[in-house]
Amino acid sequence: MSERTRAVANSVFCGIILANLAVCSSPSFERFAPLAMTANWLYVGAFICGSILGITLDDAKAIFYGLCSMALIAVLIFSGALISIARLNDIPSYDLVSLLAFQQSFVRFIFIFILGGVGAACATLLQLFFSGGL
Amino acid sequence: MADKMNLNNLLTAALAALALLSAGSIVLTTENCAQGVGAVLSVQLELSNLELREEGDPEVLVTFRLKNGSAVNVELETFDVYLHIDGHYIGTSYTPFAKRSVDGFEETTMDFVVPISPARAPFFEEARQKEDFSWFVRGKAKLLLPSFKQETWLYVREQWTGE
Numbered sequence: 001m002s003e004r005t006r007a008v009a010n011s012v013f014c015g016i017i018l019a020n021l022a023v024c025s026s027p028s029f030e031r032f033a034p035l036a037m038t039a040n041w042l043y044v045g046a047f048i049c050g051s052i053l054g055i056t057l058d059d060a061k062a063i064f065y066g067l068c069s070m071a072l073i074a075v076l077i078f079s080g081a082l083i084s085i086a087r088l089n090d091i092p093s094y095d096l097v098s099l100l101a102f103q104q105s106f107v108r109f110i111f112i113f114i115l116g117g118v119g120a121a122c123a124t125l126l127q128l129f130f131s132g133g134l
Numbered sequence: 135m136a137d138k139m140n141l142n143n144l145l146t147a148a149l150a151a152l153a154l155l156s157a158g159s160i161v162l163t164t165e166n167c168a169q170g171v172g173a174v175l176s177v178q179l180e181l182s183n184l185e186l187r188e189e190g191d192p193e194v195l196v197t198f199r200l201k202n203g204s205a206v207n208v209e210l211e212t213f214d215v216y217l218h219i220d221g222h223y224i225g226t227s228y229t230p231f232a233k234r235s236v237d238g239f240e241e242t243t244m245d246f247v248v249p250i251s252p253a254r255a256p257f258f259e260e261a262r263q264k265e266d267f268s269w270f271v272r273g274k275a276k277l278l279l280p281s282f283k284q285e286t287w288l289y290v291r292e293q294w295t296g297e
Contacts, residue, residue, distance in 0.1 A: 013149035020156030032166035081164045088168040
């Protein structure tokens with residue numbers, strides 16, 4: 001598998017995993033989720049996914065784009081789920097729901113990106129340390 | 135180098151498996167949530183009758199109609215009714231049933247007997263001296279959607295004029 005294919009595949013997979021964590025830990029969804037969890041799990045998940053991107057990708061640029069894609073995919077799926085609930089039930093305040101989805105998604109994007117970045121940095125540093133690069 | 139490639143492949147495969155499970159979980163959660171929100175929005179509670187009974191101690195029979203407009207079965211766990219006359223509280227009826235199930239697209243009526251306590255009777259008598267007085271009924275119901283273990287509070291406020 002080429003570096004580029006691996007970067008794309010891992011970002012997409014991490015994005016879907018984080019979207020699930022965002023959905024399961026969101027107050028709007030948690031009571032309906034098969035496995036409800038607290039918001040901390042999203043941050044733990046972001047850190048772990050960031051670390052995996054840091055381990056599997058060698059190029060700093062690929063890691064950066066991977067983190068951006070991962071966070072973007074996660075929040076797009078999350079806000080898509082929120083908006084689809086409003087649409088399926090003909091909730092009249094559709095604009096308000098969209099705004100709420102955007103706000104919640106924006107906060108999650110920032111957290112996922114920062115914690116993912118910290119995870120990737122930690123993983124890269126550890127790899128350098130063990131390979132004798134530091 | 136080969137070890138690193140093996141580790142990378144292993145991690146990618148593990149991520150793929152987790153992503154598959156996560157996708158299933160997202161779809162399930164969104165479907166459950168859409169159904170649950172729909173069920174809560176489609177439940178309608180309305181006051182259908184209010185009748186004064188004066189044999190023995192005075193009491194008021196309050197009848198509510200519950201319409202379940204969704205396909206999901208709902209269950210009423212509690213339903214408390216508070217009765218006021220001309221702005222004065224005169225009595226309460228606390229959930230006279232254990233649990234009440236209402237199947238999808240069905241409606242049911244529920245009767246509540248609100249006894250007028252002797253301490254509140256003067257307000258009741260005073261209001262009845264007037265030609266025109268009003269009843270005010272406040273209901274608080276706890277709704278359960280069994281398949282999601284979801285609980286929701288429904289509130290109903292209705293005004294009723296005269297006897």
